[in-house]
Amino acid sequence: MKGRTVLVPEQGTAGSSKPLLVEGEGRRRVRRIRELVIEGGLLVAALVSVATTTMILAVLVVESLGFFDTVSLYDFLTDTLWTPLFDDPHYGILPLLAGTIVTSMVGLLVAIPIGTVSAMYLSEFASPRVREIIKPVLELLGAVPTVVYGYFALLVVTPALQWIWPDLPGFNMLGPGIVIGIMILPLVISLSEDAMRAVPMMLREGSYAMGATHLETAWRVVVPAATSGIVAAYVLGISRAVGETMVVAIAAGQNPNLTWNPMEPAATITAYIVQVALGDLPHGSIGYRSIFAAGLVLAMMTFTFNILGHVMRKRFREVY
Amino acid sequence: MARSLDSSHVGSAEKGEWPKPLKAEACELSFYYGSRLVLKRVSVPIAQGNITALIGPSGCGKSTFLRCFNRMHDLYPGTRYEGAILLYPEGRNILDRQVDPIEVRMRLAMVFQKPNPFPKSVYENVAYGLRVRGVRDRRVLDEKVEQALRSAALWEEVKDRLSALGTSLSGGQQQRLCIARALATDPELLLLDEPTSALDPIATGNIEELLQDLKRRVTILIVTHNMQQAARISDWTAFMYLGELVEFGPTKRLFTTPTNKQTEDYITGRFG
Amino acid sequence: MIKRRKYAEALFKVLGLSSLALAVGTLALLFGALVVHGIGRLDWQFLTSFPSRHASQAGILPAVVGSTLVMLVTACAGIPVGVAAGIYLEEYAKRTWFTELIEVTVTNLAGVPSIIFGLLALGLFVYMLGLGASILTAGLTLALLILPVVIVTTREAIRAVPVHIREAAFALGATRWQTVADHVLPYSAAGILTGIILALSRAIGETAPIVTVGALTFVAFLPPAPITSQPPYLSFEWLMSPFTVMPIQMFAWVSRPGEDFAANAAAAGLLLVGMTLTMNGLAIYVRYRMRKRVFW
Known part of the structure; x- marks a missing residue:
């Protein structure tokens, strides 16, 4: 290519290797x-x-x-007792898992309906001014330290629930579960609102043109179109709920208890870790190691939910 | 009047139309975005002390070509140059991998399509190139800043508010500030990428006038989508189309008797 | 028929607003409960006393000092690393699998429960590196915890600086670092600051990882002072000191039966919520101001 030298004047020494003299x-x-x-x-x-x-x-x-x-993996997965610190130790993760699942489920039962309706309202109905006020408030709600939520669950929510159900014990999974739901609400609202707002205006206009109302459009067009993004919000909310520690450590009681009844006290994986860490366990003991085994289960659960959530969010973003 | 040329001659100039002396020269310059060939073996001489204009319909590669001169494409992944751009007097190929793009940019200056002053003071905008070159002496800076602002015909308008934000000036002033910023470091070649396309006619007129004054001191290569502008201000014109150089020649000749049918169609407004 | 549809719509609006009101109301209720229970305890004596077996004599001084020192370590370690990582990912990294890997780990870390960071710190800082249950350990743990927040907000802030500003600097012969240090960072400073405030506000309320690394719940002393009367006048002994922080102190009080300690917990909670809400409010304000003042 450099063979065609017609255009290159004689003095042009393209191969010159001296640097440009700009600086020393x-x-x-x-x-x-x-x-x-x-x-x-x-x-x-x-x-x-x-x-x-x-x-x-x-x-x-x-x-x-x-x-x-x-501890054998079999015992770990099937034993129904978790008593590592007793004289007769049992290492079944099921009770902790059950506690974790019950509190998270209660949280989701609170966060999903309220979160979805709020997100729909913010995305489809609220005026910019209302959004401008609500969004920072939601941010503040998400910024309150978890230990304060723990206080709230133990000393405000549970007593209020006892007023309805006088038999409810002072430590139970219902109160902290509800509070967890409130805690993950900002996350669920903001992620599902993002998903709904990302639905192209065109789809909505199509629906209005057919004579649908605002609500019908939101429910039959926007929500279905944003499903994957909304579900991603739920999944990431679950991940947050599963890993929540202080609320359950304070208000759910710390006794491992294999039950699916939210009215009972029970320990979660996270509460168990806190409980052991508060004590004075020698480094390397089986009790010390048990919190890492419990932590590994927790980490695997949240990793799974996080990956699932992010994959769904990504897929959602690719569609629009 | 229209002479059709043998395609092998496309891009070459007639004898006696080769400018001299040269400040720079693109030799068979090809450029790729990924695997897409955007410039096809473009050769254009840049005459010293003259204004050379690049014209052509949008998307013809003229801005891409201009940005090769200060290795702007190096900032983005997946770009590749072939061929050479020789910078005189030493005749070094500035596209050579051995050549540091920063050194190239220290000798060439560029003014962009949209005025892009820094959100800093007018003074700091102009002084930035000098600071990058290690100038710390306040007196030298003051002097160079004033000189550059005078050269860009902006001094009288801003001398009392050198500490105002560059972004607070009007559009035309901002673009002249960008020209001053480019001139402050005494570049050898000034690259202008459609510098007036975002400006109103009055501001455009000011800048065109300014360029006429400047060409005695600095060689200018300007991309413009505006043929009248090219005809008004440039000494040499290169017409590009679809990534290729169609015709190069003295501006007067190119606009009166183009040797190529495509050039003629373009300048008479039949396409583009 | 149409009337019924309109009716449904109005009903939904009420439902939506009440959902939001519920969220907002919870925040108000929470704050109200803290105020009612705690305001009586929140006095000078409370702020300047050590913990005590008698609730009415107990105070939060060591926790306030501990939180301050831990935050100092967190800020010194977490902010530079997070901002630097954000700069690297946004301005330097080429699109390779390796960059992907870094980005995936950042996203992932953002979703890791804070107590897992506590376990990491327990295994790594406390035992493997032998730092013990010290202020240094707690500070570094929280630094890792806030890293994703700092990185993500730094990247967002940097991305808001338009490309043409960078090109202008490069065209003048600036190096990449000069472009970043002279232009990109100054113009995105407000956004980065917002992220830093939010990150620190999160760190100051974190309890679980600090429990895990072994913070004390009853601390009747202050860490060694960082400034001494003898040369070299600076001491870093405090870094290795045992400590407590405000959320731990609150946790300890919540866990004790009895109205009196609950009141102490509420007072500590009031202080904590006040601090985090102030910091968040500040961040929201900075962001709001920033949106109004766009240069380009």
Whole structure:
């Protein structure tokens, strides 16, 4: 290609290798080294998140392996008692799992209807001014420390529930479950509202043109079109509920109890970890290791929900 | 009047139409976005101390071509150059991998389509190129800033508010600020990418006048979608179409007796 | 028929508004409960006393000092790393599988329950690195916890700086770092600041991971002062000191039976909520101001 030299004037020495003389060799070298060092430093910072993820997995797996040296996986998954600190220890994760599932389900039963209706209202009906006020308030609701929610569950919500059901024990899963629902509400609302607002205006206009009302359009067009995004919001809400710690540690009681009745007290995975951590367990003991085994189960649950949620959100975004 | 040319001659100029001396020269320059060939072996000489205009319908690759000169495409992944851009007097190929794009950009300056002053003071806008080059001496900075603003015919308008935000100026003033910013570092070649397309006719007139004054000091390569503008201000014109150079020649000749049918169709408004 | 449809619509609007009112009302109720129970305890004595077996003499001083020092460590470690990572991902990283990997881990970390960070800290900082149940451990744990928030908000803020500003700087011969340091960062500072405030407000209320690393629930002393009277006048002994923080103190009080301690818990909660709401309000305000003041 460079053979066609017709256009290249004689003095044009395209192969010349001398650098452009703009600045001194020293200055150029300093500049290049400085840029490289800075880029390297930034890269290291970015790698901290990779390292953290790796270390989380490593710590959980290594300590759990120690745990499973003593406890068989079969017992862990099938035993119906969780009493690692007793003289007659049992290591069945089921009671903790049941507690986790019950409190999360109660939370979802609160968050899904309220969250979906609120999101529909914000996305389809609310005036910009109402949104402008509501959204920061929801943000604040999501910013309240969880320990404060724990206080709220134990000393406000449960007493209120006892007023309705006088037999309800002071520690129960219903109160904290409801509070968890309120806690994940901002997340559920904001993610499902995002999903609904992303539905193209065209679809709505099509529906209006057919004579549908606002509500009919929202319910029959917007919600179905945004389903995957809304479900993603629920899934990410579940993940948050499952990992919630302080509310259940404070208000649900700390006794592992294999029950599906939300009116009873029970410990969740997270509450158990807190309970053990508060005590003084020697490093390397089976009790110490049991919290990592419990943590591994929790991490696997939230990882699964998170991945599921993000895949659904991504798919939703690709459609529109 | 229309002479059809053998296609192998497309892109070459007639004898005696080759400018001299040259400030720079694109030689068989091809450019790829990923696997898409956007510029096809374009060769254009840039005459020293002259204004060379690049014209052609939008999407013909003229801006892409201009941005090759200061290696702007290096900022984005998946771009590739072939061929050469020689920068004189030394005749070095500035597209060479060995050449640091930053050094290229230190000798060339660019003004963009949309005025893009930094949200900093007028003074800092103009001084930024100097600061990047390590100038710290306040007196030198003051002097260069004033000089550049005078060259860009903006000094009288902003001398009392050098600390005002550059973004607070009017559109035409902003573009002249960008020209001042480009001139402050005494570039050898000034690249202008449709600098007046976002401006009203009065501001456009001011800038065109300014460019006429400037060309004695700095070689100018300007992309314009406006043929009248090219005819008014440039000494040389290159007409590009679909990523290829169709015709290059002295502006007067190209606009009066184009040698190529496509050029003629374009300048007479039959397409584009 | 039409009337009935209109009726349904009006009904839904009421339903939607009451759902939102329920959310907002909960916040009000929560705040109200804290005020009613706790305001009586929230006095100077409470702020300047150590914990005590007698609820009425107990105070939150070591927890306030502990929270402050832990936040200091968190801010010093978490903010630079998070902002730097955000800059790297937005301005430097090429689209490769490796960058993908970093982004996936950031998204993932954002969804990891905070107590898992506590387990990580227990295994890594407390035992493997031997830092013990110290202020340093707690600060670093919370730094890792807020990292995703800082990274994500930094990236969003940086992305809002238009490409043509970057091109203008590059065209003048600026290097990538000069472009970032002289232009991108200054113009996105307000957005990054919002993210930092939100992240710290989250960290200050975190309880679970701090429990896990072994914060004390009854601390009757203050960490060694960072400033000493002898040269070199600065001491970092406090980094390794045992400690408690405000949410832990509140947790300890909530867990104790009796009205009196519940009142202490409410007072601590009031303080905590006041702080986080103030920080969040500040962040919302900064964001609001920023939206009004767009340069380009």
